[in-house]
Amino acid sequence: MTVKKRSGKDEGDRVAGICTALRRAIIERALLPGDRLPEDALGERFGVSRTIARHALGQLAAEGLVDLRRNRIAVVAIPTFEDTRDIFDIRVDLERQVVRHLAGKLNDTQTKQLKAIIEAEHEARHGAEGTSIRLATEFHVRLAEMTGKPILIRYVTEICYRAALALAAFGRPHSSECAISEHLELVDIISTGPAEKAAAMMKDHLEAVASRALLQRSGGRSRGLMDILAPYAE
Amino acid sequence: MTVKKRSGKDEGDRVAGICTALRRAIIERALLPGDRLPEDALGERFGVSRTIARHALGQLAAEGLVDLRRNRIAVVAIPTFEDTRDIFDIRVDLERQVVRHLAGKLNDTQTKQLKAIIEAEHEARHGAEGTSIRLATEFHVRLAEMTGKPILIRYVTEICYRAALALAAFGRPHSSECAISEHLELVDIISTGPAEKAAAMMKDHLEAVASRALLQRSGGRSRGLMDILAPYAE
DNA sequence: GATATAATGATTGCATGCATTTTATTTATG
DNA sequence: CATAAATAAAATGCATGCAATCATTATATC
Incomplete structure (x- = not known):
């Protein structure tokens, strides 16, 4: 009897698997715009x-x-400078909603999860640039997921990826230092503070991320696609 | 010399054509959730x-x-009640951004375009329900398009369609009367008023649309797909 | 030597066919 | 008569193949 169904359980959706791998390669800047x-x-x-x-x-x-x-x-999308600004404008609104929904409602498990990501960010701060960018993005995505609102989660996730790509096009190498401490502050204020204060802090954080990164830069590099994707093909 | 390329100019993207037709069928409620x-x-x-x-x-x-x-x-998506609420929350934020960008910057051509849509809404107010829903949606989409910001346009368009679908699942038959006069007011305030006032009015309008429509209702019906789509297949 | 033109290779657009899985119908059974 | 199992029909998941289009290289022309 030959192997009919794919090895082991396998996953039903191979398209999703490739998307996940490519998304990650893009936000880690293994794949650059263009x-x-x-x-x-x-x-x-x-x-x-x-x-x-x-x-x-x-x-x-x-x-x-x-x-x-x-x-x-x-080709990997090449966001314009205006796109980047618009992405962050939208992102601020969406993530403020996330924070308002979460304010005062984080349980211990959730807080622990978030702090674990921040800890990972801390450990990765001098390692591969891609890793710290990915973890920073993951923090925001996990936050959104905690709302349990599928549509909000979807838009926040998408806009976070777009933002990461946009910063790859225009941002400086990456400035994680500040972002990490801000993430920690955010978790505290979301846990304890009033909703509007938390929302305001999220706005400040995102605008700081954007302005820290948005100071010109371009990227040129030429390697083989097969090599770039090797680590992402499971 | 035989005809190599499709008849006439044809359009390069047939996928997009089908998407457009189906989107329209969905927001006009020719296709219902499920x-x-x-x-x-x-x-x-x-x-x-x-x-x-x-x-x-x-x-x-x-x-x-x-x-x-x-x-x-x-199947046509079946939004939950919670989805519907979340969709409108996001929509309010996005469309407030649209209005802020546009405030005091509409030229005569644009104003005329918007008023033409409102006029069409007025004429359609006692005709087919689908038509008035489509025109109401079109008003908001055109507004977004006038910002010239591709990403904002994309999200607003998408969320407007989702909202139309959600109301098909939960809204009452359709209450266009009020919405029409509110659209007219909106154009005026966007043209002349301060940005924040216009943004506030947009928020009120959308919340009114949602609360007018969101008072329970379900839909069951059974016809053939081929018949339903006949008018949408060009 | 630089620019334009023609041939070659690479890549996408799309329909088709087969295996697998689901859905509907029929038949058996308590 | 209702319920469950077995069978048949329908629909999806995916790879493959061919034509059309684009990209690149080689060749000709000024």
């Missing part, structure tokens, strides 16, 4: 057909991380 | 292969209008 993403290469790297890779690209395009032009090779 | 969308039937109706129909469904799923579960027939 980098090409040919369907063949992706399919080969992740061990699936072009069909699946194509679907994943469509998904990421819908999220604004990939630019998909007809008959052309897909 | 209605099935088999790939075969869509492909046949729009004269494309299953591949294209499948792609379109993936796109709409990413927008939250379609629910896509593995190995199951796609």
Whole structure:
């Protein structure tokens, strides 16, 4: 009897798996704005057909991380400076909602989870740049997830990824130092303080992140896609 | 010399065409939450292969209008009551941003465009319900488009469609009367008033729309998908 | 030598076919 | 007659193949 179903439990959705891997590669700046993403290469790297890779690209395009032009090779999206500003404007509103919903309602388990991420950020602060960016993003995403509101979670997650990509296009190498202590402060104020004070602090934090990073910069680099994605293909 | 490229100019993107048609069918309530969308039937109706129909469904799923579960027939998404509340919370924030950007900056052409839509709403107020819902949505989308900010436009458009779908699930038949005069007021205040006043008015308007409509209701009906989509297949 | 043009290779767009899974129908059974 | 199991029909998941289009290199022309 040959192997009919995929090895072990496998996951039902391979498209989602590729999306996750690519999202991560993008926010960790392993893939930079403008980098090409040919369907063949992706399919080969992740061990699936072009069909699946194509679907994943469509998904990421819908999220604004990939630019998909007809008959052309897909590329990692290249946000404009105005886009970046707009992304943060939207992000501030959405994350303020998150904080208002959470204010005074975090339980111990949740607080512990958040502090664990902050701890990880602290440990990663002198390691690979990609890691600290990913953890910083994860902090905000986890916060949103704690609201339990699927639609809010979806938009916050998406806008956080977009923001990470935008900063890859315009931000300086990365300034995590300040962000870490601000994250700690945020958890405290969300736990104890009044909702509006927490919301205001989130606004300040995000604007600080944006202004710390948004001081010009561009990136040029040329490696092979297959190599870049090697660590992300499970 | 035979005809190589599709008849006339045709449009390069058939997926987008199907998405547009389905979006419209959904917000006009020709398709209701829970209605099935088999790939075969869509492909046949729009004269494309299953591949294209499948792609379109993936796109709409990413927008939250379609629910896509593995190995199951796609259905029009069924928002929960909580989803509906969250959608409007997000919508209020996003559209307040639109109004702030636009305040005092509408030119005559733009004002005329908006008033034309309001006029159309007025004419349609006793016609097909779907038409007035579509026009009301169009008003908000056009407003967003006038900011010229692609990302903001995208999110506002998406959330407006989601809101229309949510109201199809929970709203009463439709109460356009009040909304029309409020749209007119909005245009005036955006043109002349201070930004924050306009933003406040937008908030009031959207909350009024939500509370007018959100007073329970469900919908059951059974017709053939092919018939429903006939008018939407160009 | 620089620019324009033609041939070659790479890549996407899309339909089709088969295996797997679900959904509907039929038949058996208490 | 209602309920459950078995069977048949329908639908999805995915890889593959061919035509159309784009990208690159080689060749010709000024």
